[in-house]
Amino acid sequence: MYKLDQTKTPLFDALLEYYNNNTIPFHVPGHKKGDGMLNKFKEFVGTNVLSIDVTVFKQVDSLHKPTGAIKAAQELAADAYNADYTFFSIHGTSGAIQAMIMSVVTQGEKIIIPRNVHKSVTAGVILSGATPVYMQPEIHEEVGVALNVTPETVRKTLELHSDAKAVLIVNPTYYGVSTDIKKIADIVHEYNIPLIVDEAHGPHLQFNNRLPISGMNAGADICAQSTHKIVGSMTQSSMLQVRKGFVDVNRVKTVMSLLQTTSPSYILLASLDAARMQLATEGKELLDETIELASYARERINKIKGFYCFGAEVLKKSAAYDFDPTKITITSKELGLSGYEVERILAEKYFIQPEMSDLYNILCVFSFGDTKEKVDSLINALEEISRNQDYEAARSIQIINMPHIPESVLTPREAFNSKAVSMPLVDSLGQISAEFLMAYPPGIPILCPGEIITKEIVTYVQELKNANLYVQGTEDPEVVNIKVVSDLQLQNL
Numbered sequence: 001m002y003k004l005d006q007t008k009t010p011l012f013d014a015l016l017e018y019y020n021n022n023t024i025p026f027h028v029p030g031h032k033k034g035d036g037m038l039n040k041f042k043e044f045v046g047t048n049v050l051s052i053d054v055t056v057f058k059q060v061d062s063l064h065k066p067t068g069a070i071k072a073a074q075e076l077a078a079d080a081y082n083a084d085y086t087f088f089s090i091h092g093t094s095g096a097i098q099a100m101i102m103s104v105v106t107q108g109e110k111i112i113i114p115r116n117v118h119k120s121v122t123a124g125v126i127l128s129g130a131t132p133v134y135m136q137p138e139i140h141e142e143v144g145v146a147l148n149v150t151p152e153t154v155r156k157t158l159e160l161h162s163d164a165k166a167v168l169i170v171n172p173t174y175y176g177v178s179t180d181i182k183k184i185a186d187i188v189h190e191y192n193i194p195l196i197v198d199e200a201h202g203p204h205l206q207f208n209n210r211l212p213i214s215g216m217n218a219g220a221d222i223c224a225q226s227t228h229k230i231v232g233s234m235t236q237s238s239m240l241q242v243r244k245g246f247v248d249v250n251r252v253k254t255v256m257s258l259l260q261t262t263s264p265s266y267i268l269l270a271s272l273d274a275a276r277m278q279l280a281t282e283g284k285e286l287l288d289e290t291i292e293l294a295s296y297a298r299e300r301i302n303k304i305k306g307f308y309c310f311g312a313e314v315l316k317k318s319a320a321y322d323f324d325p326t327k328i329t330i331t332s333k334e335l336g337l338s339g340y341e342v343e344r345i346l347a348e349k350y351f352i353q354p355e356m357s358d359l360y361n362i363l364c365v366f367s368f369g370d371t372k373e374k375v376d377s378l379i380n381a382l383e384e385i386s387r388n389q390d391y392e393a394a395r396s397i398q399i400i401n402m403p404h405i406p407e408s409v410l411t412p413r414e415a416f417n418s419k420a421v422s423m424p425l426v427d428s429l430g431q432i433s434a435e436f437l438m439a440y441p442p443g444i445p446i447l448c449p450g451e452i453i454t455k456e457i458v459t460y461v462q463e464l465k466n467a468n469l470y471v472q473g474t475e476d477p478e479v480v481n482i483k484v485v486s487d488l489q490l491q492n493l
């Protein structure tokens with residue numbers, strides 16, 4: 001099992017010791033354990049949390065050069081996650097992903113990524129100056145969401161771009177769908193390059209074998225995880241798991257240090273230490289309970305007229321190799337309401353806030369912070385919404401075949417750094433886009449910065465609009481105009 005004593009919380013303990021010593025703070029932050037702060041705020045948040053809001057000194061260690069409590073806390077996390085090294089991130093997974101990309105590619109090198117990545121991947125590509133090669137994910141046509149990329153897609157893309165320096169996948173997706181990552185890791189390693197994983201939605205996978213396999217266990221080389229999203233740490237706190245071999249660990253260390261603030265929140269860091277301890281010591285049981293609760297919810301929701309909540313049957317799709325049952329995607333298309341409308345009703349009438357919504361779905365994230373009582377409130381609200389609904393308006397899902405990925409003539413970094421002007425989309429054929437254009441569903445870009453605008457794309461946007469589907473991403477919310485690169489004398493490259 002574990003090599004280290006996972007009941008320990010060295011960083012949290014160092015902060016408790018500082019608290020118990022009643023140390024007089026002549027250090028930043030200026031609120032000095034809350035004494036120099038607005039009372040209304042202090043009384044609401046409580047003095048305990050303020051008294052451990054400290055800065056870098058020996059007793060509590062340094063995130064940038066850890067030698068004590070933070071080093072020990074990161075080593076425990078690496079042990080728990082089957083990694084060689086763990087780096088704590090207080091810039092969320094966004095910061096960890098940027099660092100992960102900058103660790104494996106630099107200016108002009110190719111990185112293979114899915115087309116529908118989170119903006120932090122784009123940020124990493126811009127910062128590194130790398131050239132992205134896109135893979136198209138599969139689409140679930142009944143619920144209108146992007147699934148994942150298949151091992152075959154990864155293999156084919158690598159065959160065409162054998163000079164790529166890394167492959168990135170998102171696993172599992174926001175909706176909990178994972179691909180055959182073990183197979184993908186093997187394919188990627190045949191090319192002697194690293195597989196790096198946006199595992200924002202998978203910090204719990206390691207701790208229960210009823211969940212999809214974790215990136216580290218599947219052979220991935222770096223995984224960026226939003227500990228704060230799914231398990232018990234505080235917002236903005238994430239981890240980067242690293243395996244040595246295909247990546248240079250010193251480079252990861254340097255880039256993490258380059259990108260992160262020199263004033264990290266010790267509250268966030270200690271919450272990572274506590275979350276890891278909770279997962280390692282009782283994660284399996286807690287996740288068993290969460291899985292049971294989610295199965296109960298899925299079963300009940302699937303009996304409500306107008307709603308559908310996909311489950312293990314999604315695995316029949318080629319890009320869905322495994323599935324995280326704690327993600328509850330509730331499709332409302334049979335109800336005649338959009339996901340956005342259901343979210344608004346839940347929030348405004350029932351004070352129930354889902355994680356997000358799209359045209360046809362709402363997504364509810366379950367964790368071990370949930371109870372049957374809370375889940376029953378959600379089910380009761382959905383039942384009432386269903387009873388009050390006029391089914392005449394029921395919609396059918398329309399997914400129009402996406403255009404081909406257009407030719408790219410500038411890297412995202414070059415497009416980002418060049419001058420741009422706005423012009424009517426219909427007149428922009430042959431121009432280089434300076435913006436993204438996304439189609440919903442399924443939320444996959446049809447155009448990325450640096451790509452040539454084609455007739456097929458302009459026609460497709462018109463078809464989406466005619467079908468009352470969403471297209472967005474441009475500065476102009478109506479997508480009548482688009483920003484295009486106006487100056488090929490590129491700036492500040």
Ligand SMILES: Cc1ncc(COP(=O)(O)O)c(C=O)c1O
Nearest residue numbers: 092093094095118174198200226
């Ligand atoms: C797939 C994916 N990757 C990365 C991120 C960024 O994570 P964070 O919010 O921790 O910065 C998100 C956030 O929603 C995400 O959904």
